[in-house]
Amino acid sequence: MANYTKISVADDARTELHDALNLTGAEVSINALPAGVGVPFFHAHKQNEEIYAILEGNGKAVIDGEEIALTAGDWLRVAPSAMRQFSASADSGIKYICIQVKADSLESYTADDAIMG
Amino acid sequence: MANYTKISVADDARTELHDALNLTGAEVSINALPAGVGVPFFHAHKQNEEIYAILEGNGKAVIDGEEIALTAGDWLRVAPSAMRQFSASADSGIKYICIQVKADSLESYTADDAIMG
Secondary structure (H helix, E strand, C coil), X not given: CCCEEEEECCCCCEEECHHHHCCCCCEEXXXXXXXXXXXXXXXXXXXXXXXXXXXXXXXXXXXXXXXXXXXXXXXXXXXXXXXXXXXXXXXECEEEEEEEEECCCCCCCHHHCEEEC | CCCEEEEECCCCCEEECHHXXXXXXXXXXEEEECCCCECCCCEEECCEEEEEEXXXXXXXXXXXXXXXXXECCEEEEECCCXXXXXXXXXXXXXXXXXXXXXXXXXXXXXXXXXXEC
């Protein structure tokens, strides 16, 4: 496999990166919901931890029945078993990243995993 | 562990999320380099694949000696063994996310890993 892959992501409703970038340790999606629109279902995961970053706008998440207000700059970790649903505010769209990784898969990171050049 | 954790990330030079969000499958950092400034070293990784997202501004990466122009909206996968270094342009700062995950750790994702509510 090449030492790097790069793409430019347009402003679509949803862009999935796993296949586009040949990812092997994560799936990443970039999502945009217009004002007043929510993901039309709740879901949880079997194995995967999800990490959400709010890039623009605001809205809310409902996680195991709890409502969490979301605005640009917010980051969340959601446990695999938590039932979750995201929506935009009535008067603002929301743009967010969702990162899926296998829970408990990271063994070391940053200085402990680095090789200095 | 709680079913979710949330933080609001300020506009700092570098914010690391692993401990702040109790991540178990990734480390995520949000980084800002002012115009004309680069990370002052090259590095590679032992185990971890890195995924970079350019949020604002522009700059470049040097990966195994190859120069790659970067601008907002670009996403990259960098293989663990690749030697990399990032810098801002002379006339523009750059803000980017770096996601570290263990290469080959993802077993399933999205529909294959989902439990519908």
